[in-house]
Amino acid sequence: MRDIEGKVAVVTGGASGIGRGLCEALAGAGMRVVVADIDAAGAEETAAELKHGGAESLAVPTDVSDRASTEALAETAFREMGAVHVVCNNAGVIVGGSLQNATPDDWEWILSVNLGGVVNGCHAFVPRLRAQGGEAQIVNTASVGGLLSAPGLGVYCTTKFAVIGFTEALRLELQSDGIGVSALCPAGVRTNLLDADRNRPARLEDAGGRADSIKDALEAGIEPIAVGESVVRGIRENSPYIFTHPEFRDIVESKFKGILANFST
């Protein structure tokens, strides 16, 4: 979608980290931005910052793991902004530790946000985008952890592999509607992800572990605005995958070479 100026973007998880960087970059490219987050005060803060910078913006408290809440987001976005052209299903959380130590509460929480949030977002917005007609773009936040798994990150990677599978299929299904679909695959980004438990529902409090194995990678990571700028390029080019860390290219290549090698055994 080449022409994004003046058009409307919806970003989930827009109160913090990558979501906030997406909001800033999209507003910087001239878009009007709906900031959705379970952290209502944080969403208001991002929207206020965008308005201060001259962009039209609206905060909508949203729990992406809840289908009714995500439907209400879509309803509000179309009603208040008149149209929607870009949807970034970005809100996400992390659980660390071994698969053996993961609790049923861990699985329920992370699947409901990381996978359920993307599914709910697409379920709410795709029919409305199709009915609206014209070009649109969906960007689902996966991770390099959606292509490469690692010990201690198996629970998280399971959800991100699922986001990639979902995104690839949706891209093929929506091709003839003129709706592009991209998977955003960052590696270390300096965000509040390791404090994801701040948004964990009390009823799912039995936690298996923290993702401290990636603490250094996050602290040494790139800034969220750099991810936002890559996403603006990815939207303009309708990239199937949006990468932000070129150093992972060779590791991904060697993984797929390893898979191909198994065809000849």
Ligand SMILES: NC(=O)c1ccc[n+]([C@@H]2O[C@H](COP(=O)([O-])OP(=O)(O)OC[C@H]3O[C@@H](n4cnc5c(N)ncnc54)[C@H](O)[C@@H]3O)[C@@H](O)[C@H]2O)c1
């Ligand atoms: N930080 C990284 O290095 C990195 C790398 C790859 C992928 N990601 C992905 O990027 C996305 C954003 O994470 P981040 O790193 O910016 O973390 P973050 O914690 O800074 O931001 C996550 C945002 O999601 C919101 N959120 C959490 N649960 C929610 C829910 N149920 N409904 C609505 N909003 C909810 C939080 O309030 C927060 O504003 C996630 O999907 C994460 O998996 C992050």
